[in-house]
Amino acid sequence: MVKGAEVVIIGGGIIGSSIAYYLAKEGCEDVVILEREYPSWGATGRCGAGIRQQWGTEMNCRLAKGSVDLFKDLSAELDYDIEFAQGGYLVLATSQTQLEQYRRNVSLQNSLGIPSKIVTPQEAKEIVPILRTDGLPGAAYCPTDGHANPFKTNLAYLRAAQRLGVSFYKFTEAKGIEMKGGRVRGVLTSQGRIETARVVNAAGGYSAQIGKMAGLEIPTYSERHQIMVTEPLDHLFDPMVISFTSGLYCQQVPPGSILMGMGDPDEPHSHDLSSSWQFLQKMAREALKILPILRDIRVVRQWAGLYNKTPDAQPILGQAEKLEGFYMAVGFSGHGFMIAPMVSLILARLLMGREPPISVERLSLERFERGELVIEPSVVG
Numbered sequence: 001m002v003k004g005a006e007v008v009i010i011g012g013g014i015i016g017s018s019i020a021y022y023l024a025k026e027g028c029e030d031v032v033i034l035e036r037e038y039p040s041w042g043a044t045g046r047c048g049a050g051i052r053q054q055w056g057t058e059m060n061c062r063l064a065k066g067s068v069d070l071f072k073d074l075s076a077e078l079d080y081d082i083e084f085a086q087g088g089y090l091v092l093a094t095s096q097t098q099l100e101q102y103r104r105n106v107s108l109q110n111s112l113g114i115p116s117k118i119v120t121p122q123e124a125k126e127i128v129p130i131l132r133t134d135g136l137p138g139a140a141y142c143p144t145d146g147h148a149n150p151f152k153t154n155l156a157y158l159r160a161a162q163r164l165g166v167s168f169y170k171f172t173e174a175k176g177i178e179m180k181g182g183r184v185r186g187v188l189t190s191q192g193r194i195e196t197a198r199v200v201n202a203a204g205g206y207s208a209q210i211g212k213m214a215g216l217e218i219p220t221y222s223e224r225h226q227i228m229v230t231e232p233l234d235h236l237f238d239p240m241v242i243s244f245t246s247g248l249y250c251q252q253v254p255p256g257s258i259l260m261g262m263g264d265p266d267e268p269h270s271h272d273l274s275s276s277w278q279f280l281q282k283m284a285r286e287a288l289k290i291l292p293i294l295r296d297i298r299v300v301r302q303w304a305g306l307y308n309k310t311p312d313a314q315p316i317l318g319q320a321e322k323l324e325g326f327y328m329a330v331g332f333s334g335h336g337f338m339i340a341p342m343v344s345l346i347l348a349r350l351l352m353g354r355e356p357p358i359s360v361e362r363l364s365l366e367r368f369e370r371g372e373l374v375i376e377p378s379v380v381g
């Protein structure tokens with residue numbers, strides 16, 4: 001194990017790996033990633049991997065569109081097929097009030113170059129022929145939203161980072177952070193000590209624990225979210241279909257399985273990764289309301305992962321004001337995969353003392369103390 005590094009990144013998921021890649025690309029020569037397990041063990045390997053640009057705040061629209069612009073060329077740039085496909089996102093409205101919100105979102109999105117639009121129930125059915133549209137007031141649709149393979153994207157970033165000189169240590173746990181005079185001095189790991197002045201907390205569901213190692217309270221918590229997958233079927237529809245009302249999302253993914261998930265408002269804060277039959281029941285009931293054709297289809301798999309959440313369901317990005325050298329890219333809720341490319345490019349620029357392509361000052365840790373929460377109307381709970 002190396003004795004020192006310019007930057008130590010804790011976590012080898014999509015966020016840690018992509019920050020390492022962009023850091024190395026920006027010219028940082030001495031980057032180390034510590035991963036307690038293996039790449040994609042965390043939320044990255046357990047996620048829906050949907051990529052949506054239909055947000056309700058300008059900052060999130062910019063982060064998401066900037067990421068799609070990067071996703072488009074990522075397979076070529078990283079020399080690894082990440083299976084990025086732009087099948088669109090169909091966002092169902094369940095009331096006229098919600099549809100009005102979508103109209104406002106669409107006009108903001110269009111002003112930022114995102115080609116979303118409002119569609120009638122009839123048009124929604126043309127996009128997803130098996131959709132039940134009774135009682136549907138309308139929906140929002142963006143054809144350039146999409147999906148990628150999360151394992152491959154994680155690995156693609158990691159391998160490209162390693163080619164640029166990044167050191168990756170799997171099965172290596174960060175156990176402590178040495179601080180002196182409010183500054184980072186080193187990271188203690190299960191394999192020894194690494195001297196460094198900068199550490200990045202990219203530990204997903206364990207971000208609060210990493211904060212504590214540096215004496216910092218980070219208001220993130222983890223919550224189990226489950227997914228189930230059906231047997232493969234012939235091609236039925238392309239987009240991710242979602243509802244902000246029920247929290248349901250559902251997409252047909254290679255090789256034809258329907259992948260679906262939804263949150264549970266009663267889920268306690270925990271690191272529980274077990275699968276429950278209650279989820280299977282509830283998920284199946286909700287999915288059949290909008291896709292009744294799935295009634296006799298078999299479920300072949302289910303699993304659980306952690307949303308790492310903050311009080312406003314928006315991430316915390318950047319350096320802690322009170323701890324020099326302690327950076328965070330945490331608290332992504334259910335949307336850390338889709339914005340990873342742009343977020344990580346921004347983090348890399350901040351770590352290099354360079355101007356980021358998009359300002360993320362509003363996502364500082366200190367916004368919670370100041371009571372300046374980011375209110376995003378289009379988040380999956």
Ligand SMILES: Cc1cc2nc3c(=O)[nH]c(=O)nc-3n(C[C@H](O)[C@H](O)[C@H](O)COP(=O)(O)OP(=O)(O)OC[C@H]3O[C@@H](n4cnc5c(N)ncnc54)[C@H](O)[C@@H]3O)c2cc1C
Pocket residue numbers: 010011012013014015016034035036037038039040041042043044045046047048049050051172173174175202203204205206225226227261304305306307329330332333334335336337338339
């Ligand atoms: C069921 C589900 C569905 C989702 N669907 C989507 C979606 O459709 N689209 C989307 O954009 N996002 C989705 N998300 C969210 C997305 O998965 C996450 O926001 C994203 O993967 C976070 O990436 P990460 O690298 O920060 O975290 P992770 O992938 O969790 O990586 C963190 C890593 O840190 C490691 N680690 C922790 N502690 C230590 C330590 N002390 N030392 C060393 N290593 C440590 C862990 O082992 C882990 O591998 C979903 C999440 C879940 C759970």
